[in-house]
Amino acid sequence: xxxxxxxxxxxxxxxxxxxxxxxxxxxxxxxxxxxxxxxxxxxxxxxxxxxxxxxxxxxxxxxxxxxxxxxxxxxxxxxxxxxxxxxxxxxxxxxxxxxxxxxxxxxxxxxxxxxxxxxxxxxxxxxxxxxxxxxxxxxxxxxxxxxxxxxxxxxxxxxxxxxxxxxxxxxxxxxxxxxxxxxxxxxxxxxxxxxxxxxxxxxxxxxxxxxxxxxxxxxxxxxxxxxxxxxxxxxxxxxxxxxxxxxxxxxxxxxxxxxxxxxxxxxxxxxxxxxxxxxxxxxxxxxxxxxxxxxxxxxxxxxxxxxxxxxxxxxxxxxxxxxxxxxxxxxxxxxxxxxxxxxxxxxxxxxxxxxxxxxxxxxxxxxxxxxxxxxxxxxxxxxxxxxxxxxxxxxxxxxxxxxxxxxxxxxxxxxxxxxxxxxxxxxxxxxxxxxxxxxxxxxxxxxxxxxxxxxxxxxxxxxxxxxxxxxxxxxxxxxxxxxxxxxxxxxxxxxxxxxxxxxxxxxxxxxxxxxxxxxxxxxxxxxxxxxxxxxxxxxxxxxx
Numbered sequence: 001x002x003x004x005x006x007x008x009x010x011x012x013x014x015x016x017x018x019x020x021x022x023x024x025x026x027x028x029x030x031x032x033x034x035x036x037x038x039x040x041x042x043x044x045x046x047x048x049x050x051x052x053x054x055x056x057x058x059x060x061x062x063x064x065x066x067x068x069x070x071x072x073x074x075x076x077x078x079x080x081x082x083x084x085x086x087x088x089x090x091x092x093x094x095x096x097x098x099x100x101x102x103x104x105x106x107x108x109x110x111x112x113x114x115x116x117x118x119x120x121x122x123x124x125x126x127x128x129x130x131x132x133x134x135x136x137x138x139x140x141x142x143x144x145x146x147x148x149x150x151x152x153x154x155x156x157x158x159x160x161x162x163x164x165x166x167x168x169x170x171x172x173x174x175x176x177x178x179x180x181x182x183x184x185x186x187x188x189x190x191x192x193x194x195x196x197x198x199x200x201x202x203x204x205x206x207x208x209x210x211x212x213x214x215x216x217x218x219x220x221x222x223x224x225x226x227x228x229x230x231x232x233x234x235x236x237x238x239x240x241x242x243x244x245x246x247x248x249x250x251x252x253x254x255x256x257x258x259x260x261x262x263x264x265x266x267x268x269x270x271x272x273x274x275x276x277x278x279x280x281x282x283x284x285x286x287x288x289x290x291x292x293x294x295x296x297x298x299x300x301x302x303x304x305x306x307x308x309x310x311x312x313x314x315x316x317x318x319x320x321x322x323x324x325x326x327x328x329x330x331x332x333x334x335x336x337x338x339x340x341x342x343x344x345x346x347x348x349x350x351x352x353x354x355x356x357x358x359x360x361x362x363x364x365x366x367x368x369x370x371x372x373x374x375x376x377x378x379x380x381x382x383x384x385x386x387x388x389x390x391x392x393x394x395x396x397x398x399x400x401x402x403x404x405x406x407x408x409x410x411x412x413x414x415x416x417x418x419x420x421x422x423x424x425x426x427x428x429x430x431x432x433x434x435x436x437x438x439x440x441x442x443x444x445x446x447x448x449x450x451x452x453x454x455x456x457x458x459x460x461x462x463x464x465x466x467x468x469x470x471x472x473x474x475x476x477x478x479x480x481x482x483x484x485x486x487x488x489x490x491x492x493x494x495x496x497x498x499x500x501x502x503x504x505x506x507x508x509x510x511x512x513x514x515x516x517x518x519x520x521x522x523x524x525x526x527x528x529x530x531x532x533x534x535x536x537x538x539x540x541x542x543x544x
Contacts, residue, residue, distance in 0.1 A: 120300070
């Protein structure tokens, strides 16, 4: 698709046809007022009139109309742009949370972050440029009409030069468009390295050679790619702009030096033509300057659409009926010949597959899941908790077979503390009464009451050690009070004393309350406390 603007504009008209139509009309009116100012100035300069006072009043009225329409158009569309981009951001956030976890995981956190930040911001900026684009286009149109009234040969020359300039600019502009895409992808790569910098700062600080290679090769390489693609795009736009200037000045030169040889023109007529053309120069260059911004906005819009469509492809559409409330207790949770397989990677390597797995979890049961690195334990946790959708087999909860329509209901039965958990500062989604009556007791049991308080449903601090943060994550799981608890290497960051508390006190308490507890662990000296041990090797269940 060579012309990018229509899709961008059609989205805005679909969102609010009346607002966009009104803003375009106001912008055009502002541009026509500008052309009217030019006509009045040119008429007064060419000859004096007895109605100068009337012309002066007309001049004041037209200028006032231009300023008023410009302000109204800009302010109204600015508000419209903010509302639109905010709605887009919230819609994308909802889609991300409603989409299958595996799809968002595959799309990549860095790409999603760039879309939610850079692309949405660029789209907002592009929308706000539209009134100026409409005003400048109206000024050029009004000046063209005025030139036609002054001299049709001059008008034809202007039209011809404009079409030639627009053709050359479009050709150069099309070449620059692919560079904009490359620049955006380079920026996403740079974001990934920034994330590596912030999340791996300890490892980089401790290893000079790693730090040096990261900065000199990875970070500098990505930054240089972003710089080169950005400069290349700017260079191509500069050439396109220079071409349009060349066409414009060539047109003025023809009017000044060629037209007098072909047509009997008075000095006043020449001055009028040149004044009109010079007046048109600013809006023409304004249009040229705005187009790259609008083009970048179109690229951003396409990226936003691509993310939304990608998330929609396999999104789990919830039925219109209200889903049943999650059960407060577990009768049985059965996995029957369940399998999951990752997609083939970019190098064509055979994908990792988990299963087939068949097992039944019962209330008041403690299960340990063991295995080496890469055996499939983390994949098993995501599959069991409903984050991953099985490729084959059947999952049922309390006799209900789980499908896309009720998978969200199924996930409501799990409290999971992942190995790469995220700790929210606020206890979201938990009843205030439960927080008020139970949080303090749990803090005491977890030996955190001397460091952390819960006030208005929020932790007083989460600036703690990794082990202590995991205890707060455990507290959150306790407050959720769901039938199934899953802990992925929870005790890995705890000292030996607190490991004993976890395995010998906390887990038995959960089991005594009728919870089904699944623990991913390497702590073999506690295996005798469990009801079963499930061992994984290369994605398969093997005898333990």
